[in-house]
Amino acid sequence: AYLLKERIGELDELLRALREVAAGRSVVDPRIVEVLMGSHTRAADAPLAALTRRELDVLRHMAEGKTNRAIARALVLSESTIEKHVNATFTKLGLAEEPQLHRRVSAVLAYLRHAPRGAG
Template sequence: MPEPQDGAPLRVVIAEDHYLVREGTRRLLEDTGEVDVLAAVGTATELLDAVGRLLPDVVIADIRMPPGHHTEGITAAHAIRAAHPGIGVVVLSQHANENYAFDLFRRGTDGLAYLLKERIGEVDELLRALREVTAGRSVVDPRIVEVLIGSHARAADAPLSHLTRRELDVLRQMAEGKTNRAIADSLMLSESTIEKHVNSTFAKLGLAEIPQLHRRVSAVLAYLRHTPAGPGT
C-alpha cells in the first residue's frame, strides 16, 4: 500500500464499542483537518472487514471489544499487521497493563503503538502516534513505560538494576519515541551526553542494533520480552 503523500490527510479507521468515545474520537481527529476517518466501528469483526475494504493508513482500536471484551483489539492488530504491513495500528487501553504490552509487542514493535485512552483528549500526542506507526515506527505511552520499567527494575538480577539513574531517565524517554535531541532538551543536557548514555544503556542491556526496528521502543521491549511478566493489574 502506498504511503500517504506529504500534506494529505491520514486515512483512519476507528474501532471502539463505546458510541460516545468512538464518535468523540472521530470528531476530535476530523476537526484537526489532518485526518480523514473512513469508518468508525464497534467490534473487532467490523474492524477487520473495514480494513480489508478500505485499506486505511492507520487504525485506532480499543484493546477490549465485543464479543468477548478481552484482548480482541490486540488480536486484530496482529491480524492487520500480518495481512497489511503498511497499515499502522494504535491500540488504546483504559489501564497501564504490562501484560497487554507484552502481548501486543510479542511479534515485534514495527507499526504499533500502545496508548492509554486518556491520550484521546491530547490530540497532538494522538496525531504524533498515528504518524509514527504509519511510518513503521512504534510508540508506548509514558505511563506504560513506567509500569514496565518499574516492574522489572525491582528484580535484583535484572539488567536494568545495573543502569544509573540518568540512564534510566534516558531509557524511559527513548521508549516514548523521543529523539536524542528531544531527550537532551528535556533533561537539559547536551546531545553528545545523551548519545553516550544511550550507547552505555544498550551496552549494559546487551542489546544489538536491529535493522528496521524503532530502537527507542525496542530498547525496552526487546529486553522485557525475555523476562517473565508479572501478574497484570
C-alpha cells in the same frame, strides 16, 4: 503506537503519535509506561542493575517514546551526550547491532520488565 482509548480523543496527542509513527519511531502512552513500570519489581541481578542513574533516566525517557533530541532537552544535556548514554545502555544490556533487532525497542522492553516500582 500504543495509546489509551481516552487519548485518541485528544487531537494533539493523536497527531503527535501519527507523526512519530510516520517518521519510523515508536510511541507508547506515558500512562501505559507508568502501569507497566509499577507492576514490575527489580531484582539485584536484573539487567538494569549495571546501568548508571543517568542511563536509567535516558532509558525512562526512551520508554516514553522520546527521541534523543527530546531527551536531551528534557535532561538539559547535548544530543551527543544522550547518544553516548544510549549506546552505553545498549552495550550493558547486551544489545548488539543485528538487522532483525531494533535495539531501542529491546532496551525499552528490558526497562519495562525490570524497572523499579514507581520509577519515573
